[in-house]
Amino acid sequence: MFDTLYAQIGTAISLAVVAFAFLKGDEPERVGAGAFALGLLASLLLQDDSRLSGPQWGVMGVDVVMLGVYATLAWKSRRSWPVWAGALQALIVMSHLLTVVDLRPPLAAFYLVINLASYGILLAIAIGTFQAWRGRLLDDPE
16 A cells, blocks of 8 residues: 555645644544545555456445444534535445445546545545634634
């Protein structure tokens, strides 16, 4: 997984956003970032690089659980970023469903959708964390 420069840069960005959320975010941002980090690790453990076609059931299961986490965050919190993260995660789950129904999208397109949506989720978490941090700074007159 970490054999290319792209993978190393993506992991560094993910770790930076998760660390930012844990250090400066409120509870929803911490839950979302923690779920993202756990989902990333679980996907790494469950992915089967030897299969070039067909669904990857383990990774799909992780992505469905992640969709549930972001949907719950969107439902329970008053923040807007979980709605965006949930929408992007739904796009990832729908990409998995394309392989289940055997529509055979090009593999490069499948991974492109998943990677870009994942970066979008990281961006949503980072923006939500920044807004929570800024809100606390504006509320504290010190």
